[in-house]
Amino acid sequence: MNADLLKRRLWAAILLGYFAAILALALSGGLLRFVEPRAVRAIVVSAGVMAMLGVARLIGPAASAGSPQHGFVVFLIPLVFVLIGTRYSGPPASAFLGVDQSALAAAGIGSDTQGFSPASLQLGRPHSGESQAGTVPREISSIAEDPSIVDMQTVRFDEELFFRYYSLIYEQRDLFEGRTVVLRGFVGREPSFAAQRFYVARRLLWCCTLDASLLPLLVESDRGTVPRQGQWVEVEAVVDATQISSDNGATTVPLLRATGVREVEAPEFEYVFPF
């Protein structure tokens, strides 16, 4: 067998191998680990095109321009990584495809819901009026003209600023004490908690969901309004402090004394980013 024929058959085998692998993934449901259900059909059709091309390479006339000559080993890479990727058990990996709409909305640069319109480009911060004055305090923005947290009536833990507020409330608790905060998150409890206490938390995404960190804030409410675990809520609360015991001894942490707790829908993208 001459070298050209061997390379031609090798390329055909790669195309047919990709088709077989994608078909096996689709039939076993494994494809849904990686992509959204609506994309499955397009991927299978693409694999079908590759299969037809593979067959054409095998049985068709000898080609000159279309026969790859080198670099076949590169095409083994996806097979290895897809195999490892099937062990993934986190949120659907398709969540990382493209820019999530909630991330775009959080960045204030629009979403697809209103269709295309150049006029809809938002070139100014999406906050307005009262919220603008109270959303980005100088303690976070580092801009001297911005208002301080102590000048704010209500401090809102916006999606894009959640982690920075979270850090600040632990580092400079005195700035917040006595002030009203509003934040959203999911509810959790620890066995050691008093009956009227729970935490509201978000998960921080540093690089991937597998090592996302929990950002909890302790909340105290009356018994009647303690929500169930896992429920997403919006909490309005006044910041106080309390001592908790840990392996390192007693520690003072912020305590949110809830004045209002209401159930809300979980956001499309549940994580917050550090920046």
Added chain:
Amino acid sequence: MTESETPRSFNIAHAVIAVYIGLALAAVVLLGPSLAQPATALVALSARYASLLLATLPLVVAASLWSAAVNLIPLPASSTSTLRCVLQPLPIDPRLSGQRSRHPAGLAASAAWHPLTLVAVAVAFGVNSGFTLFFVVFSVVVVSVAALAWRRLSGSAPADAADKPLSADTPPATRFSDMLSSELYHRLRLTVLGLLIVVAIHVATPPALVRFFTANPAVSVLATVVLAFVLSMPAEVAPFAAALFFGTTSHGAVLAFVLVSAICPARALLPAWNATGAARASVIRSTLGFTLAATALIVLLTLPISDFAAGGLW
């Protein structure tokens, strides 16, 4: 093709693969210690890589089919070169594109204004996000101004070979099959390698480095420009790779990655390098000039964009 026109034996593709391997090794050496849980990180990387690869596969296959199909259709001789580039995108295979047009502006227009590129940008970032609109506007500006600037500076029209039929001596079905095979091979190979590097960088970059990039938009733009240039990903895949940088670099840097991938990637230099004959020096000069001008324009345009929403646009 005469003997004197035989492509040079040195294949830049080998050098590009060596660069990829070098980048991967450098990433492991530089960023490896920051991986606290290597096995977990590897599974996360694999899932994200597989997800991106599978999601972009239909676009890669569609782009290959498009190239193979439309290049069989003869266009009227009166059509302008720009119209030809839009209607008949140049193949990504340097051997095939080298037969038809050698000027990089044609290659850039073919990729940037390809309907599938626009679809990819819209899907990755959302039609209404501003990225799509700015990609279109900036690509028109960069391709037009870079081509005009180089034409004026060089004092003559850039070398652009006349259209030649691709393997005209073979039947259309065989030509279609050959071209589809070649296009798929090149697009798929660049996609497989490029996405792997981008996902590895995304997963393994330490938070301290992310903070550094966030605090220095200029460095972000330059880094993504260099990365996009070296990786040379197909234009229909690059938006998905660029979307990984959303939230960790400036919006300008994300846009620059997409623009460079479409307009002036390293692979755009291959047709010039493989050119033969007396015009080779001129072709290389015009290609390098266009690439430098386009890259500089992209940096200048995207550098001031820190945040589309923050009024930070000039």
